[in-house]
Amino acid sequence: MQQTILDRIDRVADDVVSLVLRGATAPLTPWEPGAHIDLALPNWLTRQYSLCGDPADRDSYRIAVRHEPLSRGGSEYVHLFLKQGRRLDVSPPRNNFPLVPAAEYLFLAGGIGITPIVAMLRAAVEGGAAATLVYAGRSVAAMPFAGELRSSYGDRVRIVATEEQGRPDFAVMAAELSPRALVYCCGPASMLAAAEAAFPAERLHAERFQPTVRTFKPNTAFEVTCARSGQTIQVPPDESLLDALNYAGHAVPAGCREGVCGSCEIAVIDGEPEHRDDIGAPAGRLYPCVSRALSPRLVVDL
Ligand code: FES
Structure with a gap:
């Protein structure tokens, strides 16, 4: 820290x-x-x-x-x-939502979802990319940084007060999207769902504050071996892997406990993880607050 x-x-x-x-x-x-x-x-x-x-x-x-x-x-x-x-x-900053280099960007923000987009828009403009921001919120008074963004970036920024103007039409934007553009979206679940329905998945980058609602097969028990300490811990169906590790004395940090923030990331050395996070765990990594095991045993780097 x-x-x-x-x-x-x-x-x-x-x-x-x-x-x-x-x-x-x-x-x-x-x-x-x-x-x-x-x-x-x-x-x-x-x-x-x-x-x-x-x-x-x-x-x-x-x-x-x-x-x-x-x-x-x-x-x-x-x-x-x-x-x-x-x-x-x-904590030191962690980035689950990196800005991939591109010649053009369409940024979509809803309410407090503007926060990561502020720095992204600045970097895109300073890097010479063609960048547009569509920023939606209930009213202008409820939208942080709306004035600052308009005065810094002028017509690149479109403010949409949904109480007066309704929600922005992502289908129209998708039809007009430049083939060179990447789309970055951060906002409430309804906005992310609309963006996922409108834009091609390979060009859409989204950050979630809340986990998506999904159904997983019922939890089963498994065991986890901590390679560095040699300790083997049983994880019952009604306990998360994170809690099992913490109760056994491994102080794995945690933030959201919902698989969206990445704070609890650990390395997997052996076994088959069942990933249940919304981040997209990199190869060989696992978020134990939500993820479990498909194999009877995992070996982790703790
Ligand atoms: S605590 Fe946030 S992803 Fe695990």
């Missing part, structure tokens, strides 16, 4: 604050557009937030947090209790 100090907290839209976290000691770990950090809150919750500042700024990270009254308590704490000057631990 890296220690930071909350340098600024500013309201940037209805129910949304922006936090600037300054490194308490050494320069902060560098990051690329699309990356997020785990923010360890003083109430023992850890939450993931996309970085929306400037990657060239090695002294601070900027994130934005929407107040979700029905959430599990992370955004509530940020909005009600965090004050300037508070020391906060953050």
Whole structure:
């Protein structure tokens, strides 16, 4: 973890604050557009937030947090209790949503899903790509950074206040999409579903805040051997692999516990994993908060 100090907290839209976290000691770990950090809150919750500042700024990270009254308590704490000057631990940035080089981009953002897109749009424009952003939200007042983006990028940015204008028509955009363009989408589940229905899968890159609803075959028991310690642990059907590892004394970090953030990633040395995450685990990796085993035994690098 890296220690930071909350340098600024500013309201940037209805129910949304922006936090600037300054490194308490050494320069902060560098990051690329699309990356997020785990923010360890003083109430023992850890939450993931996309970085929306400037990657060239090695002294601070900027994130934005929407107040979700029905959430599990992370955004509530940020909005009600965090004050300037508070020391906060953050993880090094992790990037599950990297910007693949392209000549053209169409960025689609919904509400707080604008956060990773802010840095992506900047990088695309600075890199000389043709980039367009369609940014939808209930109303302009509820859309963080809408004014900042319009004044920085002018006509490249189309703001859609859905209460007045309805939802943007992705089918029309897909029909007009340049063959050279990649599409990046971050927003609520309904927006991601509409983007997946409209754009070819090989050109669409999407980041989820919530797991997709899917049905898996019933859980079965398996065992996991930790190669470094030599310990073998039984994982019953009603327990996650992450919990089994933690109860056995392996402090595997975790954030979302829903297979969307990547905090709990571990290396698999042997056995056949059953991947249940929404990130797309790289070869030889596994997210034990949700994923299990298809083989009777896994060997992991712990
Ligand atoms: S804790 Fe987020 S992917 Fe496992």
